Amino acid sequence: MVGIYFSGTGNTKFCVEKFLTYYTGGVTACSIEDGQTVEAIKRNTEIVFAYPVYFSNMPKIVYDFINRNHSVFSGKKIFVIATMGLFSGDGAGCSARLLAKYGAHITGGLHLKMPDCIGDEKALKRTNEQNHLLVIAAENKIKEAAENLKLGNPVRQGLGFWYHMAGLFGQRLWFYNKTKKYSNKLHIEREKCIGCGICVSACAMDNISLYSGKAEPKGNCTMCYRCVNYCPKQAITLLGKKVYEQCIIEKYL
Ligand SMILES: Cc1cc2nc3c(=O)[nH]c(=O)nc-3n(C[C@H](O)[C@H](O)[C@H](O)COP(=O)(O)O)c2cc1C
Ligand code: SF4
Ligand code: SF4
Known part of the structure; x- marks a missing residue:
């Protein structure tokens, strides 16, 4: 199997x-x-x-x-x-x-x-x-x-x-x-972003790129929340307006 x-x-x-x-x-x-x-x-x-x-x-x-x-x-x-x-x-x-x-x-x-x-x-x-x-x-x-x-x-x-x-x-x-479609609602706060690139390499959809040291989304997000939960500056949101908790399985084992 x-x-x-x-x-x-x-x-x-x-x-x-x-x-x-x-x-x-x-x-x-x-x-x-x-x-x-x-x-x-x-x-x-x-x-x-x-x-x-x-x-x-x-x-x-x-x-x-x-x-x-x-x-x-x-x-x-x-x-x-x-x-x-x-x-x-x-x-x-x-x-x-x-x-x-x-x-x-x-x-x-x-x-x-x-x-x-x-x-x-x-x-x-x-x-x-x-x-x-x-x-x-x-x-x-x-x-x-x-x-x-x-x-x-x-x-x-x-x-x-x-x-x-x-x-x-x-x-x-x-x-x-x-x-039904990929989402274009991902929001990245430019002021908070330090250009570390973690979200870029984590994204399953190749939906984020760095331009002039700042992360920017395209319109191709499958809503997996990986980037939201990994960003060290809590700069990324999708359905809500503010990050309350960064949820990854390792915290709960
Ligand atoms: C965009 C989105 C929609 C979700 N919708 C539901 C839902 O309809 N019902 C539910 O019980 N959980 C929902 N969830 C929670 C996830 O299914 C759940 O946390 C899942 O275990 C995440 O798995 P992963 O860590 O493998 O990505 C949703 C999560 C996301 C990101
Ligand atoms: S993970 Fe956060 S801080 Fe790092 S590049 Fe992406 S948005 Fe910017
Ligand atoms: S939520 Fe997932 S698919 Fe969407 S931009 Fe972030 S890492 Fe990529």
């Missing part, structure tokens, strides 16, 4: 690696940002496919990855993991339906509540201790799910009609436009 994932701030990477540890005893996971990923899919029949949920949908970068490489998914056995701050309805189902359309066999789905990565909104902020407990609970769930898959009795969270309805009416319909 190989793990294929997208992870903005580390939650999903952590979860897929734990799943592989419990399922196979080792970790072979590739990010979709990595050039070797398509070859890794071709070489493996069994895949765990993982991503964070954005507005009850999969990130645009994940949607485009699947569509661009659709032929490699045919005949693969895919277990889908969706991580989220609170709720998604059918977070796993979003990619599962698309992958099944391209000929994959979906073996199961797992929803994992993890720390909220949106650092510039107060809404879902928890203490470090609460986030730490969330991560422990997620790991226990992962262990159980991996054991159940081994026993041939996989969990099927996010898959099926009722989950689909919950995702659609619970959130996706109202926020559908947010994940």
